[in-house]
Amino acid sequence: METKRVIVRGVVQGVGFRPFVYLKARENGLAGMVKNNPQGVEILVQGRHEGIVSLVNAIRNYPPPRAVVEEVSVSQFDTDKIWDSFSITESDQTGTRNARIASDSAICENCLEELFQKDNRRYYYPYINCTHCGPRFTIIKDIPYDRASTTMAGWTMCGPCADEYHDPSNRRFHAQPNACFECGPHMHLSERNGNLIVSGKTSIRMQELIIQTANILREGKIVAIKGLGGFHLAVNALDDQAVIRLRERKNREKKPFALMVGDLNALQNIAVAGVQEQNRLACAERPIILLEKRENSPVADVVAPDNNNLGVMLPYTPLQFLLFETINFPLVMTSGNINDEPIAFTDKNALDRLADIADFFILGDREIHTRIDDSVMRLWNGADYPIRRARGFVPAPINLKKKQPANILALGPELKNTICLSHDGVAYMSHHIGDLKNRETADSLYHAISHFTKIYGIKPDIIAHDMHPLYESTQAAFDPPPSLSWMNRLPKIAVQHHHAHIVSCMAEHGLEESVLGVALDGTGYGTDNTIWGGEILVAKHAGFSRGASLKKVKMPGADAAVRFPKRMSLSYLWEIFGENVREHIPAAMSDMVTPEEVDMTLYQIFAGMNSPMTSSAGRLFDAVSAFSGICGESKFEAQAAIMLEHAAEKDEKGSYHFDLCQGREQG
Template sequence: MYKALNVIVTGRVQGVGFRPFVYALSKKYELKGTVQNNTEQVNIVLEGEEDNLERMLHELKTFPPKLAAIKTIKIQQIPLRFYKDFSIIPSEITQQRQIFFVTLDAAICKQCLDEMKHRENRRFQYPFINCTQCGPRYTIIKDFPYDRPNTSMAVFPMCLDCQVEYENIQNRRHHAQPICCPKCGPTIRLLNQKCETIAENQQGLFEASKLLKQGNIIAIKGIGGYHLACDAYQRKSVDDVRSRKSRPQRPLAIMVKSLDLIREFCHVSMDEEQLLTSAEMPIVVLQKKQGCILPENIAPGLSTIGVMLPYTPLHHLLFEQHQLECLVMTSANLTNLPIQYKDHHHQNLTQLADYIVTHNREILHPIDDSVVQQSDNNTIFIRKARGFAPEVIKSTWNVSNIIALGGNQKNTIALGKQNDIILSPYIGDLNNEEMVQFFQKQLHQLKVWHGVKEKYIAVDQHPSYTTTLIAKHSNSKVISVHHHHAHHVSCMVDNQLTEPCLGIILDGTGYGEDKHIWGFEFLYGDAQSFERLGHLQYTPLPGGEKAIKEPWRNAVGMLLSLFKEEGKDLASRIFPDKWKEINILEQMIVKKINTTTAGTCGRLFDAVSAILGICTLSTYEGEAASKLADYMIHTPVENTFVTYPFQIRVSEQHVFELDFSAMIQQIVIHKLEQKPLALIIQKFHQTIVSSCVQMVLTIMKQYPHLNRQVVFSGGSFQNMYLVKQLKHHLEKEGVQVYTHHNIPCHDGGLAIGQIVIAARKMAQQI
């Protein structure tokens, strides 16, 4: 039977070779009709035999282009028009914008890489080679639909050869919007410290490679911004990068020439290999091998290292010269400032780099490299950016006219339209005016693209957060959302849960409803509401923020609070050079001067890290906890599951309270007795796991009507040991456990929880 269908496909279907793919299918199955882009979807008209139509649609659904992400396919039978052929027709711009999937930047594909290395190819050693399956996308888009005039490539008119490829339906560069070649595309320049051009194109990359080998630091313009690069084998160059960026301890990422070379440095599982070689090519956190030859100052105090493969043609060309094998690749900006990506940033870059490799393809939307870690079969997003964001997440609630501003650290933004949430790429910490301006620019662009006009703004409950202050200056209704409720709901959204469940929220800092700092929470609820059923006992943070940056203060505060005079003696023995400061901290606690109280997992880890002498001063957020947790990775541990003592009691507020005072005392004694650090740290971790399991079982015994589902969220769940062991032990007790897999567990996922909670509140008021 001969019939006609209208097929509307939504999702990430622009800039991925979708129309040529549909065209090829039409020829394969002898179908007539048209395929067309519009602002947010692909519209297909098909005419042909019913069996062929069914086979074509099955293949379209099952084997789309590798960069495509189909969200919906709507099929409707329509009257026959008796087309004579199948054709790709010009894009249509619709007036009313719906949600669409932004096409994301993709690493160079094998075909383009092979062409670039072939001397007879006209794109031999051309650093901007691309096709429909690779190259820049999000970073060069001005507007939609995704066609060349709406990108920063519009200023490069195609030469005749590129035009022929672009228009040839059989060519893999058909409608590849960034298509170019040495005749008509962007060019490279190598600049010195005076921003003078000293070499161009292939010669520029040749000289840059030589300069890197000589120990110089070079700022390199990539897809989403400038990297600061140096030869990773040269310890002094790495130290120089740290000095110039004011980044004394935070781990640096490296780019390694090949997968085989990565295997010489690190253990690589099959899942990790897939991530390293995927179209996204993120930074993957890997375990270093014993005897790894890389300098220790790349990731001080850690047995892991962030590794990525070259993902642009420019990167590959750098590695081809002067035996370069491994480069430090970190963002070329001073710590706590936005990523540098504009050409007028060159003067800023000269403060950091000896030379600059730049090009004249404008970056419209800066983006950081994504950072991921693999745990069993689960991918943990430490930073969700290039290749993975912005993305659209499905919500069970109508989130229209709501935006969520996230938190102050690891900030991301969420915007709502119907049942779709647009989650921005990672933005960073909103610590200064430059970062706030960067945040506002990202928010404005996403609102324009998706046609979102907010009536409601969801923010964290903390009254001093930058996001809270920004929202107050808007004309929209502000909805305050509790920090850990947002964490709880973000994990529920990540796992498509809607019924109330228990949440274990292990975190660093969150403003509590009682004005204390929360972060070791046992909550029960859903997007509508939550109840706090258990938490960690509060202890003082003398100096507030200073106690977070100097974990030894936090440790002293715990000891003085929990053990009084004995605690002062223990603190003096653990920190013998801090006697005067301990006396001052004691008075601050007694008189409640500049002292807040906290019960958080992050601060507990900080205190133990300081007591054990691992990290007494933090130079970056999470340093003390990360270095403590690292012992569970690189040090052989015993198979026995032994814990320190702890108590669960009922507080004055009639909630269960975890008391770790006996554990802290024992850890101090074991440290003074010079017990092996690895054994103390193993026992500490096992105590955290055991206490959480016992708290969950105690709550479920007290409230037997609660369902036996538990979600894990909060920044402390970046600790792989905690996730794995806590999940294992709870599942042994018949508890169903859900963890993050697509949304970051830390504050990068807060906006998702905020927007859904706000939507639920608005629905209640209607």
């Protein structure tokens, strides 16, 4: 007989790992104990050598579905103690923390079956979950992952729920959000002023809630619905007028909305999805996948105007499944916010901010601690290309090849901000926080900094920030709010925007040597204080030289040139034709600009008034989009480039000639 200590690291908490170890140990006739600790899971196991080998093999090769085993270390454990059985013991909270936190997951098959079983005590219960599914990252306030450190702390389990929770053979064993109608949180349908219509406190009341909500949606009304990471605004996607109303109220003129369809069958006449797309749509992370629109699709054109793609997802919360059991049309499911503000995530916040948009609300008692948007990705050659990495994928870490000598807190850029915290050879990238231009998003950034440093127990040694002096994230580095005053003491390092892009890519692919990195981007502050964006850098992790870049042109009106791609067209034409520019304005563009506008813009360029130089690739796309008569004014970020992409013929193989010029650096 021998006794071993086994330490398992990875995503091993909150995913049914201890019951799995318990069952495997019993199967192999082993005694001992298993517990969570801040590093992961610790097992002391006693018994025959073959039994222990078999247990370790099962941990390495057949862990529970949502677990990610990164490292298993086995060592001799000297003790006189003889265990007579195997048990699961309380979490140990001492020591450095690097246990991985699981991400949020779609409801599993077993829970889904129970949700629709008439004689099940969770029939129609919208918070049904188990160790294989449900919320994690969004409800965690601290680690180790125990109920007391989640937003479920306030609910005490009833007898039957507690029995499941304490039964190692049950899939709800230590399922921290475990609950039922009797003892747990409920969902409620309310008017926009907060007046309750139906409170879903029992199966019957929940059925009423679903039927009423379905009727409301059928009438073309807008409903704000609480999900895993925040509120969605839902409306019938087949109803033009309803979608237009949502656009008006949300102050979102053109930017595409995402859709939710009941199942893959319902997708058939809406969008094209091959086997790989279908698999990704149905995975536990349930991202929004960009798919090609079907011609003659019944979906309202205003859902994604001037766009060949539709962003589509499948239901992932119990409530969404209940709704789609009753309705037979797709829903627009867009983030519950006004324009570019962050998504509303508390009931009060939603009622305050969304009352002018939504006609009705489905509120929920279980609080969301960290708001998180839906993830968005497209597939290319079968591989994932994340566009927004958020719900379902965060906080899975990126393993770095080398351990860094210091813990780094990187604060990210201004648009589509994320932060990153690195420690001990691992980089924890946050969810998509958003565009920092508004106050609420900046607050989200501060929450993310304190939350990530807390849950991972990481004390940063260095702060890395974007080189742009005016970015909100840069200002946060030098002038943090009082709650983050520790940031004041840390050394700061400015990082060039495109160098950061390229090194991120290197880290993702484990590249250590120098690379020739190509960053084709909109805007990033350069080392020469001009705006870069189409850059070829000879880069290594710690530095770079600028190998080449797109030719610099003026941005007449600075930010106005971003909003009005036609200005960039005139700037490029000026570069080429100089004084004769007016004769060369393409006919396709003539409807976009008045002669006065042309004069004014050219004067700005000529006089160099508020016209910074840029080598941006985004601005080049803008210029071509306007030349071609496609988009002269962008209503949302990158609209001109997106429309240009959709106008391009798919099998076009031609290319334009261009010159590489030596050292003609200007501006």
